[in-house]
Amino acid sequence: MDERIQDIYLSNKSAKDQWMNFLKKRGIGNFAENETKFIEQTIGIFADDGSLIATGSLANNVIKYVAVCDLGAQSKGARFNKIISELESRLALLDRFHYFVFTKPEYQLSFEYVGFRTLAATEFGVILEKGTPNITEYLAKIPRFDNGKVASIVMNANPFTNGHRYLVEKAAKENEHVYVFVVSQDSSLFKTSERFELVKKGTADLKNVTVVSGGDYMVSFVSFPSYFIKNADEIIKYQTMLDARIFKTQIIQPLRITSRYLGSEPLSHTTNLYNDALTQELSDKIDVVIVDRLQIDKEVVSATKVRRAIAENKINQCLEYIPKTTATYILENLEELQLRIKKGQKIDGN
């Protein structure tokens, strides 16, 4: 039997139904919009009678919705390897040479067998990567410190406020070195390059602070695909745990990190769960320091409030929340930022 790869067009209802049924039978039943809307390409292998026997999809640099039926296959894994090969060639055509898989623990070995490397595993799901630049190459570019206590902070800084500054200053006082990882996902009001620059400028006077990009490894955990998990409660648990474990197993040891500083979270339930997961996962390896959020006139300083002030054109009301460097940038680019909000950029959330 000649098993050829074909495109599956999910915009076609009967094709989509067949695809969904095939996945459901194999335990993948989450087709929530946030999981499916970024799918760019879906491929499949069909049997002579037209039934689907293997499939996989691409969304940005993530391979997802992979499922294979081995019945009648030349050898176990042959169809799986064929699907992954084809997805990788298509990624290469799109000039993407570094990609991820989020999958159930039972498929971890199959992916390792075709060259993927596990970054972190939880009971609910695992994340693997393949290609270049991988985690080793990412870490090789970050300056190292051979002695003393090394603190770490991960922030989105959308934009950098006095609250962020307060956290960094505290860590800088209590440690010999501080890494500030800036989340590199481009989905915030302030673009990644802007956020990064504002963190750099806002901490330039602190000599023991090193600002680095979080790369592909410190992203917003809510963006972790969870299409293979049915239970909504488990999704947030899996996402926060996976994020904490990537940090724990990949980042801490090579950079000799001894603590992670977190801002307390009086305002967001999700971030609170995230802080809990980080504390639980990391405390046996490093110190997790939760710092009460900076308050000015009994008001918690938050970047959300700054973004609202931009939207409402009331910058003067939040000037005490932000360092001069951030204020200057906002005032110089106010129109552009407001335009982004008008065009639909969300300002609540992170």
Place this chain on the structure above:
Amino acid sequence: MEIKKTAIAGTLESSDVQIMLSAGTNGFEFELESDVAKQFGDQIKETISNVLGMYDIKDAKIKVVDKGALDLVIKARAIAAVQRALDIVDAPKWEVL
């Protein structure tokens, strides 16, 4: 010759090999995944290194997933990967082939 862009050639199917080449700074840096890495790992690397040598490449990161490919298959895939990485697919180096 310097590698201009990352490139991939080959598949993960049985008897084939998948080779990804990208720019490096420190000689040939191999990552090899193969069931027969113990028996034939050195030979696989040598075949690929020879191809890179013919194109006068000194530094490269080379990620290899071998599925039991024969030597000539490895050589062919390595050539394809190099031509793509050097962006010379339209003007192959005949004396190497």
